[in-house]
Every structure is written in structure tokens, then in C-alpha cells.
Amino acid sequence: MLDFTRRSIIRLRQGFGGYPLHSKPPAYAGSFAEAGKVYIIAGPTASGKSTLAKKLAQEKNGVILNGDSLQVYRGLEILTAQPSLEDQKEVPHRLYGFLDPQATWSAGKWISLVLPEIEGILKEGRAPIVVGGTGLYLKTLSMGISPLPPVDPDVRKSLQAQTRSQDSFYDELQTIDPELAARIDPHDRQRTLRGLEVFHGTGKPLSFWQSQKPAPSPYEFEKILLMLSKEDLELRIIARLENMLERGVLQEASRFLARSPSVTAMKAIGLREFGSYLNGECSLDEAKELILVHTRQYAKRQRTWFRHQ
Numbered sequence: 001m002l003d004f005t006r007r008s009i010i011r012l013r014q015g016f017g018g019y020p021l022h023s024k025p026p027a028y029a030g031s032f033a034e035a036g037k038v039y040i041i042a043g044p045t046a047s048g049k050s051t052l053a054k055k056l057a058q059e060k061n062g063v064i065l066n067g068d069s070l071q072v073y074r075g076l077e078i079l080t081a082q083p084s085l086e087d088q089k090e091v092p093h094r095l096y097g098f099l100d101p102q103a104t105w106s107a108g109k110w111i112s113l114v115l116p117e118i119e120g121i122l123k124e125g126r127a128p129i130v131v132g133g134t135g136l137y138l139k140t141l142s143m144g145i146s147p148l149p150p151v152d153p154d155v156r157k158s159l160q161a162q163t164r165s166q167d168s169f170y171d172e173l174q175t176i177d178p179e180l181a182a183r184i185d186p187h188d189r190q191r192t193l194r195g196l197e198v199f200h201g202t203g204k205p206l207s208f209w210q211s212q213k214p215a216p217s218p219y220e221f222e223k224i225l226l227m228l229s230k231e232d233l234e235l236r237i238i239a240r241l242e243n244m245l246e247r248g249v250l251q252e253a254s255r256f257l258a259r260s261p262s263v264t265a266m267k268a269i270g271l272r273e274f275g276s277y278l279n280g281e282c283s284l285d286e287a288k289e290l291i292l293v294h295t296r297q298y299a300k301r302q303r304t305w306f307r308h309q
Contacts, residue, residue, distance in 0.1 A: 038118055038219045039129040040067070042138055043226030044302040045295060046236040050083050052226065053131040057091040060127040065117055066095040067132025067141070069110070070268045073099050075256045078249045079270050081240065101261040104190075107140045108148070114141065118219065135305045142221050144214030151201030159193050159200075172196060177205035190263045225306055237295050241288060244270075254278055269294045 039056065041049050053064050066072060070080045074097045082096050094117055099105060114130065121128040130141060159169075166189050173195045174181040184191045198206040228236070253274040256265075266272065270291045277287040 037127070037222045038122075038141075039127060040138055040142065040221055040223045041129065041131045041226070042067075042135070042223065042306060043133060044228070044233060044299040044306075045133050046081075046233060046240050046299070047133075047226040047228050048236070049131050049133065049226055050081070050087070052224070053129050054083070054087055054091050057127070057129055060129075061125075062127035062129045063092040063094060063117075063121045065114055065121075065128055065130045066093070067110075067114070067130045067134060067137050069105060069107075069132075069134040069137060070265070071096055071132070072105055072110075073097065073101060073256075073261075073265050073268070075101055075259070076252065076265070076268055076271075078244050078247050078252045079256075079268055079274075081244075101256055101259040101265050104262045104264045106264075107134075107136050108145060110137055111140055111145055133302050135302065135309065139309065142217055142223075144217050146210050146212045146214050148198070148206075148209045149202050151197055155201040156193065156197045159196055166192065169193065169196060177207050179207035180205060180210075227303065227306070233299060234296070237292065237299065241291060241295075245288075250274055250278065269298060 039060075039062070041053050041056070043049050050064075053062075056062055057064050064083070068080070070076065071082045072095060073080065076082070077097055083093050087093070088096070095110075095113060118128045118130075130138065132138060166187060169189070169192045170181065170186045173192050176199050177195050180191075180195045184195075186192075195206045198204075198209065202209070249270070253271055257271065257275050257278070261271070273287045273290045273294070276282045276290075277284050282290075
């Protein structure tokens with residue numbers, strides 16, 4: 001479990017939270033740990049994690065590390081609410097906006113980059129501050145990741161080259177790894193192919209590797225969870241969308257979609273919806289309403305996930 005302890009939870013309520021989108025965050029209610037720890041700031045989308053991280057980094061000589069699965073993409077700075085260039089000048093930020101649109105991304109790839117960053121920051125005598133709402137990434141960092149042998153890239157290329165339907169791939173996965181198949185959406189092609197890739201590349205199902213006990217993390221973590229009331233979060237979600245439109249998110253989405261984004265990149269809320277508007281398939285108001293609906297649903301999943309950690 002992520003174990004967000006009572007003293008490390010910030011619950012932002014009226015009078016303590018609910019601050020405007022560009023205002024300063026409330027001061028942290030607990031006492032931050034001494035140097036040498038890794039800080040994790042987590043919470044639902046639009047809850048103010050980046051603003052709080054900047055404040056903590058300024059106070060603790062920190063370096064902010066991205067823990068969000070979509071803020072890694074170059075060209076989606078507005079849509080994924082990456083820290084502004086001004087903020088990045090004031091405080092060091094790493095692992096933001098470096099990945100090409102066509103590239104896929106995963107928790108394992110993220111861990112392979114964030115661990116060396118953490119080690120280097122600690123050696124500099126600074127505080128690593130990991131910020132994001134992708135719960136799996138944060139859990140993987142604090143709990144460790146199950147060992148998995150490298151898989152020859154040609155295995156995936158061979159699978160992708162096959163002219164088979166998703167139903168056919170999923171039927172095969174049910175045969176070789178029924179445990180994994182039961183956990184994923186039958187229409188999730190990316191995870192289906194990943195399961196087949198691992199089996200054909202290692203000779204053992206992915207569920208077997210996931211069941212292996214991960215190596216314990218060598219770090220001590222100070223975890224901070226931001227949980228706004230539903231009402232405050234709703235106001236921030238609406239305000240953020242309007243701010244994105246003012247900053248040119250439609251043009252950003254158009255440029256990004258023209259570069260044939262990967263399945264992973266297309267998970268960014270707003271990309272498909274704005275794409276439908278740009279293709280004349282719906283009005284802007286309809287696209288905005290869909291984005292708000294999907295963002296609310298995502299925030300609800302995040303809140304539920306963090307509550308159970």
C-alpha cells in the first residue's frame with residue numbers, strides 16, 4: 001500500500017482549500033521531513049499538486065520530478081497541464097515534455113528514468129519531489145516493481161504485424177494467461193499485446209512475473225495527498241478547461257494529432273474530444289462537455305484509488 005498516513009494527508013476544504021487556479025496553495029499542515037527523504041505529492045487531476053510542489057521545492061531546495069503518465073509528452077504542454085516555462089525557470093523540473101508523440105510509455109519505463117534522477121538529486125544534497133496523479137507510478141516507486149526479464153522488441157513487432165482481430169488476440173491471451181485476461185478490458189489492445197509479448201518473449205505469463213515479490217525500495221518516503229471537496233474540484237476542473245482554451249489548446253491538439261500519436265498518448269483527456277471538434281464531428285460546446293464528463297470520471301477513479309491505498 002502507498003500508506004498515506006494521517007499526518008501526511010492534506011484535505012483541502014473551504015477556508016483551507018478551494019483556492020483559485022493561479023493563486024498560491026495553502027501552507028502544508030504537517031512538518032516536512034529532513035533532507036534525505038523522497039517526497040511524493042499525489043491527488044486527483046486539477047487538485048493543485050504542481051503549485052504545492054513548487055512551494056515545497058522553494059522551501060526545501062528541491063527538484064520536482066514528473067509522476068504523471070501523460071505529462072511526459074512533448075507537444076501536450078497545455079492539455080496535460082505541464083508546469084509553465086516560468087515555473088520551470090524558478091524551480092528545477094525534470095521528466096516533463098520530453099517524449100515524442102509516437103512513443104509508448106509505461107510504469108517500467110518511468111521507473112528506469114526516475115530512480116537515477118532521485119539518486120542524483122539526493123547526492124546533490126537536494127530534495128526529490130515526485131508529483132503526479134498516476135497512482136500506479138507512485139505505488140511502483142514506493143513499493144518496488146516486479147522483476148521482468150527484457151523482451152526482444154522483435155516479438156512485439158511480429159505481433160503488431162499480424163492482421164488479426166482484437167478478439168483473436170484476446171482469445172489467445174485467455175488461453176495462455178487467463179489471470180491477466182480476466183483483469184483487463186477485452187478491447188484493450190495495448191495490454192492484450194503486452195501480455196502476449198511477455199509470454200512469447202519469456203516463456204511465462206505476465207501474471208506470473210507480476211506475482212513475484214519486488215525488491216524493497218531503498219528510500220524513505222514522505223507522502224502528501226491532496227483531496228479537495230467534490231465541489232471545489234469541480235470548479236477547478238471547469239476553470240482549467242477554460243484557461244486551456246484561452247492558451248491555445250485547440251491549436252496544440254491539432255498539431256499533436258497530425259503527428260500520429262501512440263495509443264498511450266491518445267489517452268490524454270481532451271485529445272480525442274477536441275479532435276472530433278476539429279474534424280467537424282461535433283460542436284466546441286459538445287467537445288467541452290465531453291471533456292468535463294471524462295475529467296470528472298477520471299478524478300473520481302483517482303479519488304477512489306487513493307482512498308484504498
